[in-house]
Amino acid sequence: MNMPANAFAQSTLDPDRPEVAANSPLRVFYWCVRRELWESRSLYLGPLGIAGLYLLGFLFYLPAIPRTMRAAMAAEHGFNRDLIAQPFNYLSLAVMGIAFLISLLYSVETLYAERRDRSILFWKSMPVSDLTVVLSKASIPILFLPLLCFVITVVAQYLMLMLSSVVLLGANLSVATLWSELALFRTLLMLLYHLVTIHMLWYAPIYAYLLLVSAWARRVPLLWAILPPVAILILEKAFFHTSFFHHLIGWRFSGGPEAQMPDLTTGYPIHPAMHPTPLHFFATPSMWLGLLFAAACLLAAARLRRNREPV
Numbered sequence: 689m690n691m692p693a694n695a696f697a698q699s700t701l702d703p704d705r706p707e708v709a710a711n712s713p714l715r716v717f718y719w720c721v722r723r724e725l726w727e728s729r730s731l732y733l734g735p736l737g738i739a740g741l742y743l744l745g746f747l748f749y750l751p752a753i754p755r756t757m758r759a760a761m762a763a764e765h766g767f768n769r770d771l772i773a774q775p776f777n778y779l780s781l782a783v784m785g786i787a788f789l790i791s792l793l794y795s796v797e798t799l800y801a802e803r804r805d806r807s808i809l810f811w812k813s814m815p816v817s818d819l820t821v822v823l824s825k826a827s828i829p830i831l832f833l834p835l836l837c838f839v840i841t842v843v844a845q846y847l848m849l850m851l852s853s854v855v856l857l858g859a860n861l862s863v864a865t866l867w868s869e870l871a872l873f874r875t876l877l878m879l880l881y882h883l884v885t886i887h888m889l890w891y892a893p894i895y896a897y898l899l900l901v902s903a904w905a906r907r908v909p910l911l912w913a914i915l916p917p918v919a920i921l922i923l924e925k926a927f928f929h930t931s932f933f934h935h936l937i938g939w940r941f942s943g944g945p946e947a948q949m950p951d952l953t954t955g956y957p958i959h960p961a962m963h964p965t966p967l968h969f970f971a972t973p974s975m976w977l978g979l980l981f982a983a984a985c986l987l988a989a990a991r992l993r994r995n996r997e998p999v
Contacts, residue, residue, distance in 0.1 A: 716816055720824035721832070724798075731790060731828060735837055738786045739844045742779050746848055749775060753852050754859035757866065769869050776848060776870070780841045780879060780958065787837040788887065791829030793910075795898035798825050799993060800909045806998040819990040822899065826986055829895040834883040842876055878958045885969050886943045889979065894940065896982035896989075903992040906999050944974060 725731060753772075760771040799822070802808040811821065849872055853863045901913040920933050969975065 713820070717820055717824055720816065720821055721827055724825060724828055725832075728794060728798075728828075731794065731833065732836055734790045735783050735787050735833075735840050738782050739779065739840045742782055743844055743847065746775060746779075746851070750851060750855050753855050754861055757856060757859075757861050760869075761865070772852075772866065773870060773875075776845050776872070776875075777958070779844055779848070783837050783841050783844075784883075784887070787833045788891075791833050791887075791891075791895060792898060795825075795829050795895045796902050796909050796913050798828075799899060799902035799989065800905055800999075801902075803996055803999045808993075808996070808998060817990075818993045819987070822903075822986055822990040822993060826892075826895060826899060830888055830892050834887040837887070838876075838880055838883055841879060845872060845876070875958055878962045878964070881964050881966075882958055885966070889975060890940070890944050892982040893978040893985070896985035900985040900989045900992070903989040903996065939974070940978070944969075944972065 756771050760768045763771075802811065849867070849870070852866060856863050856866060898909075898913055902909045905912040917933070917937060921937075924930055924933050
């Protein structure tokens with residue numbers, strides 16, 4: 689007996705099969721994320737480009753490292769770590785800064801862009817729920833970009849450390865002092881903690897709000913994202929003579945409780961002497977209220993996407 693040509697394909701894609709039904713949501717979500725990375729190359733080219741340009745500039749700074757090392761060792765109050773740590777700090781700040789900017793722009797444009805270029809008509813014909821699509825888009829600024837930022841920073845900073853070590857050996861200076869005082873491994877652990885608590889969890893409501901605006905706006909979503917907060921600030925000041933909403937926005941963008949850690953003595957938010965306070969952070973009501981607000985915005989964005997047509 690001959691079996692129909694499409695019988696095997698139908699049997700392997702049968703949603704009633706337990707193994708397919710169990711794996712299907714994760715696979716769909718995975719391919720939705722892959723789609724975002726395929727269609728938005730700036731998500732990873734931006735941080736990679738900034739790191740590459742910074743490393744190129746660092747090559748011109750290398751001849752000055754022995755002089756900086758001697759100045760750090762001759763500091764009045766002992767070894768001045770900040771002198772040798774500055775190039776490493778500026779690199780991570782540059783990568784985090786561009787990743788945060790890309791996250792904001794991506795969040796406010798992504799759902800609007802698929803309606804503008806009419807690709808939403810194609811994706812709505814696929815067996816993918818609107819909530820899955822919205823969650824996959826939210827995972828880019830909340831999960832993917834912070835982790836990418838961390839990986840790029842680790843690779844770039846250790847490359848900088850190796851180059852610095854070679855230059856110091858050529859100048860007959862102690863490489864062991866550089867490695868011990870810089871404490872790069874400990875610093876990178878603090879960077880990972882900062883990215884998880886601030887860029888993933890604390891900033892999640894900001895990204896979710898921008899995704900909601902992107903799903904709702906018919907024109908210029910960035911303008912619609914800015915106008916409501918500005919209007920609230922003006923109206924509150926005019927009618928109530930208070931600045932509660934201004935402080936709320938500033939508290940959210942500043943990093944909340946983790947930005948107020950007593951260990952921070954410089955403008956750089958990462959230091960090997962930091963003592964993370966995860967219990968204090970997770971006990972902060974504003975963190976959980978922010979996550980609830982983010983969840984509500986994502987659900988509303990998925991509902992809006994279901995009913996939105998191309999613009």
